Amino acid sequence: MKPLSTWPETARANIVGVFTDIDDTLTTEGAITADALQALHDLKAAGLMVIPITGRPVGWSIP
Numbered sequence: 144m145k146p147l148s149t150w151p152e153t154a155r156a157n158i159v160g161v162f163t164d165i166d167d168t169l170t171t172e173g174a175i176t177a178d179a180l181q182a183l184h185d186l187k188a189a190g191l192m193v194i195p196i197t198g199r200p201v202g203w204s205i206p
Contacts, residue, residue: 160192166199
């Protein structure tokens, strides 16, 4: 893996959103961590969309 600094800033400027897994990526033992929540806030503040994804069945995400 290359350092992020080797990725041209002009290419990074085209990013409009971030896809992220939910379970065991944003969450630990079923709850979102403070660090993950802060990262989500930071992404939103930067004007990026956050698209959560999961490999779990649809019923898993229904409250």
